Amino acid sequence: MKGGDKMDLVQSVLYGFSVSLEPTNLAACFAGVLIGTLVGVLPGIGSVVTMSLLFPVTYTMSATTSLIMLAGIYYGAMYGGSTTSILVNVPGEAASVVTCLDGHQMARRGRAGPALGIAAFGSFIAGTFGVVGIMLLAPPLASIALRFGPPEIFGLLILGFTMVTFLARGSKLKAAAMAILGLFLGTVGLDPIVGTPRFTFRSVTLMDGLGLVPLIMGLFGVAEVLLNIEQGLQQGVFETRIKGLLPTRQDWKDSAGPVARGSLLGFFLGILPGMGTIIPSFISYGVERRISKHPEKFGAGAIEGVAGPESANNAATAGSMIPLLTLGIPPNVVMAVLLGAFLVHGVQPGPLLMKEHPEIFWGVITSMYVGNAMLLVLNLPLIGLWVQLLKVPYGILFPLILLFCVIGAYSVSGNIWDIITMLAFGVVGYLMKKFQYDPVPLLLAFVLGRMAEESLRQSLLLSRGSLMIFLWRPLSGAFLLSALVLILLPFVVPRVKAAFRMVNQRNQP
Amino acid sequence: MRQMTLVSLIVLLLLALGGSWASDQSDYPNREIEFIIPFPPAGPADTAARIIQPRLSAILGVPIVLINKPGGGGALGADFVARGKPDGYRVFATTNSTLTIITATQPDLPYQLNNFASVGSYIVDLGVITARPGSSWKTLEQLVDYAKKNPGKLTYGSAGQGTVSFFTMELFKLSYGLDIAHVPFQGTAPAKTAVLGGHVDLASSGFASLAPSIRAGQLIPLVTTAPKRVAAFPNVPTMAEKGFPEASVNIWMGLFVPAKTPNETIDKLTKALEKTMQDAAVASAVEKAGMLVDYRDPKATRKLLESEHEAVKQAVKKLGIRG
Numbered sequence A: 001m002k003g004g005d006k007m008d009l010v011q012s013v014l015y016g017f018s019v020s021l022e023p024t025n026l027a028a029c030f031a032g033v034l035i036g037t038l039v040g041v042l043p044g045i046g047s048v049v050t051m052s053l054l055f056p057v058t059y060t061m062s063a064t065t066s067l068i069m070l071a072g073i074y075y076g077a078m079y080g081g082s083t084t085s086i087l088v089n090v091p092g093e094a095a096s097v098v099t100c101l102d103g104h105q106m107a108r109r110g111r112a113g114p115a116l117g118i119a120a121f122g123s124f125i126a127g128t129f130g131v132v133g134i135m136l137l138a139p140p141l142a143s144i145a146l147r148f149g150p151p152e153i154f155g156l157l158i159l160g161f162t163m164v165t166f167l168a169r170g171s172k173l174k175a176a177a178m179a180i181l182g183l184f185l186g187t188v189g190l191d192p193i194v195g196t197p198r199f200t201f202r203s204v205t206l207m208d209g210l211g212l213v214p215l216i217m218g219l220f221g222v223a224e225v226l227l228n229i230e231q232g233l234q235q236g237v238f239e240t241r242i243k244g245l246l247p248t249r250q251d252w253k254d255s256a257g258p259v260a261r262g263s264l265l266g267f268f269l270g271i272l273p274g275m276g277t278i279i280p281s282f283i284s285y286g287v288e289r290r291i292s293k294h295p296e297k298f299g300a301g302a303i304e305g306v307a308g309p310e311s312a313n314n315a316a317t318a319g320s321m322i323p324l325l326t327l328g329i330p331p332n333v334v335m336a337v338l339l340g341a342f343l344v345h346g347v348q349p350g351p352l353l354m355k356e357h358p359e360i361f362w363g364v365i366t367s368m369y370v371g372n373a374m375l376l377v378l379n380l381p382l383i384g385l386w387v388q389l390l391k392v393p394y395g396i397l398f399p400l401i402l403l404f405c406v407i408g409a410y411s412v413s414g415n416i417w418d419i420i421t422m423l424a425f426g427v428v429g430y431l432m433k434k435f436q437y438d439p440v441p442l443l444l445a446f447v448l449g450r451m452a453e454e455s456l457r458q459s460l461l462l463s464r465g466s467l468m469i470f471l472w473r474p475l476s477g478a479f480l481l482s483a484l485v486l487i488l489l490p491f492v493v494p495r496v497k498a499a500f501r502m503v504n505q506r507n508q509p
Numbered sequence B: 001m002r003q004m005t006l007v008s009l010i011v012l013l014l015l016a017l018g019g020s021w022a023s024d025q026s027d028y029p030n031r032e033i034e035f036i037i038p039f040p041p042a043g044p045a046d047t048a049a050r051i052i053q054p055r056l057s058a059i060l061g062v063p064i065v066l067i068n069k070p071g072g073g074g075a076l077g078a079d080f081v082a083r084g085k086p087d088g089y090r091v092f093a094t095t096n097s098t099l100t101i102i103t104a105t106q107p108d109l110p111y112q113l114n115n116f117a118s119v120g121s122y123i124v125d126l127g128v129i130t131a132r133p134g135s136s137w138k139t140l141e142q143l144v145d146y147a148k149k150n151p152g153k154l155t156y157g158s159a160g161q162g163t164v165s166f167f168t169m170e171l172f173k174l175s176y177g178l179d180i181a182h183v184p185f186q187g188t189a190p191a192k193t194a195v196l197g198g199h200v201d202l203a204s205s206g207f208a209s210l211a212p213s214i215r216a217g218q219l220i221p222l223v224t225t226a227p228k229r230v231a232a233f234p235n236v237p238t239m240a241e242k243g244f245p246e247a248s249v250n251i252w253m254g255l256f257v258p259a260k261t262p263n264e265t266i267d268k269l270t271k272a273l274e275k276t277m278q279d280a281a282v283a284s285a286v287e288k289a290g291m292l293v294d295y296r297d298p299k300a301t302r303k304l305l306e307s308e309h310e311a312v313k314q315a316v317k318k319l320g321i322r323g
Helices: A003-020 A023-041 A047-060 A063-088 A094-108 A112-146 A150-167 A172-187 A212-231 A249-271 A278-291 A304-319 A321-327 A333-344 A358-389 A394-413 A416-434 A439-462 A474-507 B002-027 B044-060 B072-082 B097-105 B140-149 B164-176 B188-196 B207-215 B263-278 B280-288 B298-319
Strands: B033-037 B064-068 B090-095 B116-125 B127-131 B154-158 B180-184 B202-206 B220-224 B251-258 B292-296
Touching: A003 A023, A003 A112, A003 A358, A023 A047, A023 A063, A023 A358, A047 A063, A047 A333, A047 A394, A047 B044, A047 B064, A063 A094, A063 A112, A063 A304, A063 A333, A063 A358, A063 A394, A094 A112, A094 A212, A094 A278, A094 A304, A094 A439, A112 A249, A112 A304, A112 A321, A112 A358, A112 B188, A150 A278, A150 A439, A150 A474, A172 A439, A212 A394, A212 A416, A212 A439, A249 A278, A249 A304, A249 A321, A278 A304, A278 A439, A304 A321, A321 A333, A321 A358, A321 B188, A333 B044, A394 A416, A416 A439, A439 B180, B002 B263, B033 B044, B033 B072, B044 B064, B044 B090, B044 B116, B044 B251, B044 B263, B044 B280, B072 B090, B072 B097, B072 B116, B072 B251, B090 B097, B097 B164, B097 B251, B097 B298, B116 B263, B116 B298, B127 B164, B127 B207, B140 B164, B140 B220, B154 B164, B154 B188, B164 B180, B164 B202, B164 B298, B188 B202, B188 B207, B202 B207, B207 B220, B251 B263, B263 B280, B263 B292, B280 B292, B292 B298
Parallel strands: B033 B064, B033 B090, B154 B180, B154 B202
Antiparallel strands: B090 B251, B116 B251, B116 B292, B127 B202, B127 B220
16 A cells, blocks of 8 residues: 555545544434344344334435444444343344353353453454454455355355354254254245245245244244243342453453454455355354364353354444445345445445545444444443343243244234244244254254355356366365365374374384 | 025125225325335335335325335235235335236236236336456447357356346347356345456346446446436447347336225326426436436336236247246
C-alpha cells in the first residue's frame, strides 16, 4: 500500500466515524444491537425474521441509518445467542448450537458467568478483528471469495467434514448412523440441480426441503424441554454456587488461542458463499478440540469450546458483509435482507458503492465497531442478571422456551407445517438423547451434505463429468489433500510412534 | 322432510351471508390489506412491493401489510392466496415465475393460472446476458461465432432450473442453435459469483442485480431480453431486434387476487395501482433499484400471462425438461 492510500484510508475511516457517531446513527446502532441481543436470547426467533419485520420502520430513515440498524440486529443476535445456549442448553440462534456443548456444562458447574463473559469478550474481539479486516482488506478479500467456485467449495466442505468428525462423542457407530440419517434428511426436497422432487410425497411444503430452523429448534430446543419435564426437579445442580461472574486469568490463558483462531476462521469462512454462521462455529469447535492437549475435557465444560465458536460466528457476520458491500452479492440469507434494504433506499451495492456512496460504506463499517463496543458494555452487566435467570423455576421457564420455539419456527415462512416439523424433531431428539445418540453429527451432515451435493454436481457439470477438476484446481486439490492427511493421521501416527518405540527398545541393551 | 328444511335453511343463511358480504364490498377497503409475497425478503418481488407500498397504501387509505410466505419456488404463497377469501384483502404480490413458469415446469401444483384474477402488472426487471470478465468475446456476434465453432465448450450459470434466468439462456441457445452447458445455482447471488469469478462463461439475470457489475466493467453485457433498447445501456442490442422477439422472457411484478373477487373490488385496486405508478417519486425509486415502471391494466396483464405461459410450455416441451 502506498503512502497516499494510507492517508486515504485514515481519512475514510475518520469520515466513517463522523457518519456513524452522528446522534441519529448512534441511536439506530444502539436500537439495532439491543433488539439483536434480545432476538438472540429468545430461542427460535432469528435475525432474518426480525430484520424483515423491522424493514418498514426503516423506510423513513436514510439509507445509512437503516442499514446501520439492520446490521446491528444481525451481529447483536450473535452476542445474545450464546446466552440461552449456556444457561438452558437451548440454542438462542442456530449459530449457537455448538456453544451448548461446553457452555451449558460450564453453567452446570457454577461457571455460567465466565462462560457468558468469554462469549461476550470473544465476540467483541472477533467483531473488532472483522471490522478492521473489512476496512483494510475488503476489495482484495472479495476477489479471493470469487476464486471459490463449485470445486473449491466442495473441497472446503470435505475438509470441514473431516474436521468436524472429531465432534462425535461416544459410540462411533451411533455417530455414523446419525450422520447418515442427516445426509438422508438433507436430500428431502427438490434436487438442487434439475429440480426432481425427492421424498416430497407431493407436499408443496417439502419441496423446499426440511427447514433448518425447525430441525435445530426441534432437536436441541424442544428435546431439551421434554427431557427436563421428565427429570423434574434437578434444578438444584445450578444453585450450589455460582463461582465468579467474569473469566479468570486461567480462563483467559485458555481462551486466547481459540479466540484468535476462531476470529480468523470465522472471518474467512464468512466471506464465502453459503457458509453462514453455523458452519464456521462448528469448524472452530472441531479445530479447537482437534489441536487441544486435553480433548477429553471438551463436552465437559471446556472454556475453549465456548471461546472459539462464539468468536467464529461473530467474525463470520463481519466477513459476510464483504461480498455484499464490494460485489453486491449476498453470501447468505441475512445479507439478502440487507441487500433488499439497500435497493428499497435506491442504492445498489457493488463495486462502485465505495466511490458513489462513501457515507454508506464507511458509515456502516465503522458503526459495526461502535456497535460491538456497545454490545460489550451492554452484555457484561447483563451477565449478573442472566445468571439470576437460572433461579426461575423450570415450570415457568420451559413453557416459555417452548412458546418462543413455536413462534420462531412459524415466523420463518408463516407455515404451520414448520411447527409440526419442529415438534416431530423434538420427539426424535428426545428419543435420541434417551438412547444416547448425539444429534450433532445429524445436524452437520444435514447442513454440509446439501451444500456438498450441490457443489459436487455443479463441478461435474463444469468439467463435463471429469473428476479430475478437483485436482486440477490448486485450491480444491489442496483442501482435499489436507482432508486426506487428516483422515489418515490417526491411523499413521500411532504406528510411527510404535515403530520408534520398537527401535528405541532394540537399541537399549 | 325435516332434513330438507334444514338444508334449505342453511342455504338461505349462506345466501344471506353472501349477500351481506357482497354489499360490504362497496366500502372496500375498510381495513388493512395483506400483500402475500411468495419469496423470502429481498429479491425483485419483495423489493418492488416495498417500493410501491407507502404510496399505494396512502391512495387506498388503509395500511398494506407485506407478508413473506416463501416455499416451493413461490407455490406455497400462491396456493395461500388462491384459497383465500375473494374479498380483496389478500393480494398476491408476485413475479411472473409463480404464474407462468412453475405452472409449466412443476407437476403436482395445488393451484392453476386461472385461480387468479389480475389487478395489474407494474414493474419489470429486464434481463441481460453477460459474459465473464477477461473473456475474448466482447459482442454478441463474437460470442455466437465462438460458440458455433466450439460446441459444448462454454458454460453458463443460472439461478436454477426453471427460473427466468434459465429460460432466457435456453431460449437464447435455441434461437442461435448453440450448445452451451447449463450449471444451475440456487438463486441469482451464487450464479453472479460464479460468472464474476470466471467459473462459468456466461450468466443471465435482471439488470437490477447485474447492472452495478456491468457499470464497473466487471461483466460484459452481450444482449438484453428487453423489448427495446434500455436507456441506461443503449449499446446493448435486444433479442427482438436480432429477430428473436419470442426469446424475451423478463422478470415482471404483478398484483393478483383470487379469481372470484368482485370486479368492483379489483377495479379499486387497479385504479390505485395505476395512480401509484404515475407518481414521479415511485418511478425514480424503481429506477434507482435498477428496474423500470411498466404498468399494464388487468386485460393487458392477462394477455401477457397467457402468451408467456404458452411460450414457456412450448420451450419446456422443446427442451424436454422433466416436470
